[in-house]
Amino acid sequence: MANTAYVDLHVLHNGHCLTVNCVAFSSDGQYLASGSDDRCLLIWNVKDGALLYRLHFKSAVDSVIWHPVHPETVVVGCEDGSIHQMRGFSIDGHEKFDVRLGVKGPVHFLQYNADVSCLAAAVGPEVHVTKEQDKDTYTGGLKLASPPPLAAAASTSRDDVEQRDTRLRVTGIHFSRKGRVIIASYVAHGIIAYDLVKREQLWHIAPTEDAPMIASSALSPDCKQLMAYHLQKGLRCYAVATYFAKPSRCKYEFDEPQTSRLSLQMSFLHGGKAVVCGTTTGKVCIWDIETGELYQKLPHDSESADTAQQAHQTGAFSYIATGSSGTGQHTYIKIWRARNSKLRLGTVSCVVG
Template sequence: MASTAYVPELTFAEGHSDAINVLAFSSDGSYLASGSDDETVIIWKTLKGTFLYRITMRSKVDSLIWHPLREGTVIVGCENGTVSQVHNLSVMSSETHPINLGVKSHIYCMDYAPTTQLLAAAVGPHVYLTRETTPNTYAGIVMLPNPPVDAVATEESRERPVALKFDSTGTNLVVTHMTRGVFCCDVETQNILWHIKPPGTYPTMAYSAISQNFRRIAVHNFKDGVHLYAMGANGSPRPRLCKFEAEPRYLLALQVAFIHNGDAVVCGSSTGNVCIWQTSTGELYQTLTHPGQSTSLHDNDRP
């Protein structure tokens, strides 16, 4: 961990007119893409916070990733079930290529494996896979099986995948479910390789992230902080808790990410602050405050 604390540098303002649901940096960090309930994606230049392009969708944007193989290309998932690959951005226009998954339901999260050119998308309660066969063209659709439900658990209408991440080989996919836990699936055989069950006192999982070295997974626990697990841990391992400094105001699903090559984990909060913890100890490293900012509730972010 660097000894220097983070300080405010830029405010990206006057862009969206409604709640921002997803943020994604390009691979080199030069650009930031933001997706919003105002049915647009905005591309920003990160060095100066400059507004570059606005991409208009026809539904609220809830998932967004940069294509790892095609420069200047984003893949956008919307509430109405549409998935689009957008590239050749300019002030006047852009090219949009629809990706047909064979079903139409809320697109909650996505990931793309550059080694196998597979796109994974959480569509409603299921995960679908499709392969990019030629630039901007996808073919073949597979639905992965959901992990089993414990006898003590009950089926919930809101049960769904909340995070997806391929490993470096692109042959295994780690899926975080809201109430079923985290499981790793072999995408070829569809066998479940390992499964982390939610802790008994934390039955609901929100967004998750995997460290760059693929050794740890961080899961927002929908209550008081972030749980850290060792990758591949099976059954009901005891996680390390990175606890929020203040009690949450609301039960919101909060996004989480690893920084500093996995030495730290960062997560927002319902109080409007951002917390950074050291992964080796779980101790709070810094709180980034956002005075004057309020937190609104998004229906899909409630447990």
Template sequence: SAYVELHKLQGGHSDTINCVAFSPNGAYLASGGDDYALVIWNVSQGRQLYRTLFRSSVDYIIWHPTLPDTVIIGCSNGTLQQFHEFSLNNSEQHDINLGARSTIHYLDYDANSGRLAVSMGEEVHVTREKRPNYYVGDVVLPSPPAPEGMEDEDPRLRAIALRFHDDGAALVVSYLAHGISCWDTETQQSRWHIPMPDVRPNMQVIRALCGISPDAYLLSGGAAISPHHRYITVYNVKDGLDLYALGPQKKAKAKRSYKFDKPPRSKHLLQVKYVHRGHGIISGSTSGQVSIWETTTGEVCQKLEHGGERRTCIRPILFSHKLSYVATGTAACGQNTYIKIWRARI
């Protein structure tokens, strides 16, 4: 059924919202932004529970799948922390120290193996939580094959989506300009690779998305892997989303496309997410509108109007069999910075 607006959360952020994530039980929402703030919200009541500041923008947040009331936070200055409990008396911050320090783009955690994958700068790191809040080891995955025809241009490496596979034994990495690779986390060998399709964005777009252009702006995300690990859907930085089959391919060919009604107003990466157990795909836009498509047909199920803001970043989560929540955050400043929570009964 259609999503309806449940809450409009204001007052927690004063600058662009980079990431939002629901807790495993759906009771809480964590958000991070360019105002250096991490905010924890009560979803059912639509109110702020806790707010703390870091020394740089909070770019990515995930909830720990096994430790209650715990989030893992990545910041633009390379800060990587596990934040536990949310009160003035009991909050704890535990640093996750890797062999490098750079901007955090994406995080994924595998509950079966206790492994944490981190897209950091131009590298992808994998570490393991030996006991609560204590990580050991640091493995850096090799660089993917260089895109054909781009060797001389040397586009910057950037992993825009990570997803553990095979109980943590493999990691699927989607790169901005280097295609999609599946890496064995034990041997660091490539299991398979999907090259960048011919419709890839041009070098001017890639350089802008990499942050070389002074007016470039990056939203975490840009690709999503289906719950059954059969497909990956990628924002093509042109006119919508493209769906590809996961696995070894000599030449990438989109099996289905999901088109925007309006062309992008600016060349920025948008977040993509599977919902409804993989039956739906949702994406933000640069025009203040959020679209939900049916995965198999490509038809638009619903559009969530966000008030006409210039940009919208989104990270929706399906958390139960009966209720579905979607959270959408604006890329704006001041009073135009807010989060909307949408609810639907399934």
């Protein structure tokens, strides 16, 4: 794959004024939603980079997804624990419906599965699942069992013990097997798969000494690979199935040290043949899944960390969007675009139908 496969499409300034926490493409690739510590959700036009709508909330916007069933509908999670489903955006306003889980805490992640019409939310240290019985109406709820207690630290190094984050914190949630299974990653408690029907744990990947903490995770489109960012140690891929999971031999490493303990978001690209991840130094890295080769780095205009990132494929194009940390003019969103017909990973052509 040529280093110039992805090219700059837009740099979106004059939108957010504080750190961007989340970005999400609509299913058709026409719109990008972004949420920030500035308590705003913005809707952008991907084609021309125009800012279409600005929505204000009572607290920071920590997570956003586009509803996979209802057109032009977003689900937003906020720092104060509120979750809202919104649509009908116009100059006169929009429709807003509250999703009530009966718990409070920052809503770090949201996922929706259309096969079972269920919304999963990581609220504080817990994962909750609720069902959309009718349009915009959610009823009932299920709280996933907490992971098992941490084992004693394998390392007795004082520095390692001081740096180890032992809090129960969710770093990613993903539906699998047509909504029957949820895979949740935790910062210090590993990765766990839950059967939502039987309400039981299927498997658990415990943290190891060389990969003790997980800052974020991503599930491939075919639900057979889970990528985890192990804090400051690079990415590792896990083969996942219904009743087991195991690490692959291939590791995905940054070509320069990461300078902080920030969570870096990831996405699979090109039908699961590549993975993209932000960095703490402002660059965006893309790896070949099969070989682990770092074959493209996309620079930001500054060295602020990439705190939000998502990739999307639609028609003839693939897109990557990232949001930066910072304040004022140093806060922005950048979008890259590539033609699928020109992308090649090794000898495999990445043409999306």
